[in-house]
Amino acid sequence: MTRQHETEAPAATGSTAEDEEWRLFRGDGRQRDVTLPPAPPWRRFAEPSDGTSGASPYVIGREETDVVNAAVHLRRPLLVTGHPGTGKSSLATAVAHELNLGPVLHWPVNSRSTLQEALYRYDAIGRLQESNLDREPDETRPGIGSFLRLGPVGTAFAATERPRVLLVDELDKGDLDLPNDLLTIFEEGTFEIPELSRLPEDQAHVDVLTADPHGTAPVTRGMVRCTEFPVVVITSNGERDFPPAFRRRCLPLHLGDPDETRLREIIAGHLGADALAEAGDLVQTFLAQRALGELATDQLLNAVFLRTGGARLDAEGLLKTVLHRLNADG
Numbered sequence: 001m002t003r004q005h006e007t008e009a010p011a012a013t014g015s016t017a018e019d020e021e022w023r024l025f026r027g028d029g030r031q032r033d034v035t036l037p038p039a040p041p042w043r044r045f046a047e048p049s050d051g052t053s054g055a056s057p058y059v060i061g062r063e064e065t066d067v068v069n070a071a072v073h074l075r076r077p078l079l080v081t082g083h084p085g086t087g088k089s090s091l092a093t094a095v096a097h098e099l100n101l102g103p104v105l106h107w108p109v110n111s112r113s114t115l116q117e118a119l120y121r122y123d124a125i126g127r128l129q130e131s132n133l134d135r136e137p138d139e140t141r142p143g144i145g146s147f148l149r150l151g152p153v154g155t156a157f158a159a160t161e162r163p164r165v166l167l168v169d170e171l172d173k174g175d176l177d178l179p180n181d182l183l184t185i186f187e188e189g190t191f192e193i194p195e196l197s198r199l200p201e202d203q204a205h206v207d208v209l210t211a212d213p214h215g216t217a218p219v220t221r222g223m224v225r226c227t228e229f230p231v232v233v234i235t236s237n238g239e240r241d242f243p244p245a246f247r248r249r250c251l252p253l254h255l256g257d258p259d260e261t262r263l264r265e266i267i268a269g270h271l272g273a274d275a276l277a278e279a280g281d282l283v284q285t286f287l288a289q290r291a292l293g294e295l296a297t298d299q300l301l302n303a304v305f306l307r308t309g310g311a312r313l314d315a316e317g318l319l320k321t322v323l324h325r326l327n328a329d330g
Helices: 017-022 062-074 086-096 113-120 124-131 150-157 178-188 244-248 261-270 273-278 282-288 299-308 315-322
Strands: 080-083 105-108 119-122 149-150 165-169 190-192 204-210 216-220 224-227 231-236 249-252
Touching: 017 261, 062 080, 062 086, 062 231, 062 249, 080 086, 086 231, 105 150, 113 119, 113 178, 124 273, 149 204, 149 299, 150 165, 178 190, 178 244, 204 315, 261 273, 261 299, 273 282, 273 299, 282 299, 299 315
Parallel strands: 080 231, 080 249, 105 165, 165 231
Antiparallel strands: 119 149, 190 224, 204 216
């Protein structure tokens, strides 16, 4: 007798066929061949087959868009604050998509992050090992540029015809001196790579690797100079304040928790207008629970997606599955 492929156990009492279809995993130890349903739009990583970008609309108010536009016109960094889940990081993706500025250059900051690693990395050991390899007399050895790669910040400040979008994510998690270190390059638009500036004159021009796959950028006499200041989006969860000199050179943008109207716009933008018919009780329950403690909008989206995918749970049951307090006291 084969393993559980010939017959299925009857649905549990009170369950419908739709319930059983949604419950891919049942915890009964029986192996089944299942077809996984499509992932939520925000959890899809392959490019759409129709050639479109697949980007969902970014729901934001007129006042907020005015601040973004001011930062683009003034070539000043945006300092974006707000609770987790309010769309701070997604703003960079939205700007890059709407302005057609290519993939976002992402630098996630943590307590060990340094500006040096975000500017460039030099593989000195790799170059030494390469120089010790036996090669044919006429075989060309890779130059120093093959062992030097610009990081996300360095790539953003490499000379390009159009600016790139740079996301400096959760800067408040970094070292206290990191904002001041960034301030220098934000003001000057240039930085030096000493390993290249020490080369002889006949090696004044070097092509180095970038943070983009298979990308390269020219560097002259060891100096990386931007021709177009990047669109810089710096996010902060408000864990600490930044120096006044740093804040003075940024344009502040606070993203508040979306109200009911905007929540419905977000749901429609990500899941389609038809999803709103399934979301009424979920939105109301979410708002009531958010009033008691910090919650993220994407948690509501998760609940609506499960509901539209066939999860026949009431609002309280669905939200209990996907919601958890984001603050330490929750």
